[in-house]
Amino acid sequence: MKKAIFYHAGCPVCVNAEQQVLEAIDTQRFEIEVVHLGLDKSRIAVAEQAGIKSVPALQLDGEIFHINYGASIDEVKG
Amino acid sequence: MKKAIFYHAGCPVCVNAEQQVLEAIDTQRFEIEVVHLGLDKSRIAVAEQAGIKSVPALQLDGEIFHINYGASIDEVKG
Numbered sequence: 001m002k003k004a005i006f007y008h009a010g011c012p013v014c015v016n017a018e019q020q021v022l023e024a025i026d027t028q029r030f031e032i033e034v035v036h037l038g039l040d041k042s043r044i045a046v047a048e049q050a051g052i053k054s055v056p057a058l059q060l061d062g063e064i065f066h067i068n069y070g071a072s073i074d075e076v077k078g
Numbered sequence: 079m080k081k082a083i084f085y086h087a088g089c090p091v092c093v094n095a096e097q098q099v100l101e102a103i104d105t106q107r108f109e110i111e112v113v114h115l116g117l118d119k120s121r122i123a124v125a126e127q128a129g130i131k132s133v134p135a136l137q138l139d140g141e142i143f144h145i146n147y148g149a150s151i152d153e154v155k156g
Contacts, residue, residue, distance in 0.1 A: 004102060020141050024082060026104035060098050067143050 004030040005059040007047050009038040013070045014056040021058060021067065030060075037076050048073055082108040083137040085125050087116040091148045092134040099136060099145065108138075115154050126151055 004025050008014030022032055035043050037055060047057075051064045054072045058065045082103050086092030100110055113121050115133060125135075129142045132150045136143045 002102075016141070017143060020138050021136075021143060024080075024103050024108055024138050026102060026106075028104075030102055058099075060102050063094070063098050065095060065099060065145050066147065067145060069144065 001031045002029055002061045003033065003059075004061075005033045005035060006056065007035045007037055007043075007052055007059065008056040009071055009076045010036055011055070011071055013068050017056045017067045017070075021056075037073075041077075044073065044077060079109045080107055080139045081111065081137075082139075083111045083113060084134065085113050085115055085121075085130055085137065086134040087149055087154045088114055089133070089149055091146050095134045095145045095148075099134075115151075119155075122151065122155060 006018050006022055008018055018034065025032060037044050037047060050059060052073055054066050055070045055076060056067045058067060084096050084100055086096055096112065103110060115122050115125060128137060130151055132144050133148045133154060134145045136145060
């Protein structure tokens with residue numbers, strides 16, 4: 001199984017994107033994980049190392065896809 | 079069947095995103111269409127009306143998700 005990780009910070013842009021984008025993913029081939037960087041700050045460093053610059057972002061098998069123009073990772077750090 | 083339309087303009091950011099994002103979509107529930115706005119300029123107006131501001135962009139059941147920070151629609155118009 002490949003991995004699909006959806007990073008967000010709970011903002012409205014994120015929640016809408018999460019529901020719709022994740023709903024379209026083939027769960028027969030992709031294991032989905034949702035990470036709320038606003039609540040789980042310990043995952044921010046890993047997200048940054050993976051190349052995430054803003055949220056929401058979808059990581060598909062290691063590749064990063066930033067979705068729409070949400071909050072920057074610095075804004076998420078607070 | 080729901081519809082997934084992937085809009086792009088042939089740029090490297092687009093082609094990579096197209097292959098990986100579309101590969102993750104569940105083709106049992108989504109009919110996929112790929113639109114190259116660089117070649118098919120007639121679709122630019124429709125894309126703009128749908129809310130597309132840059133490419134690559136994924137339209138899922140009418141909702142627009144801009145992916146990464148590709149070329150603006152004005153740049154695609156040339």
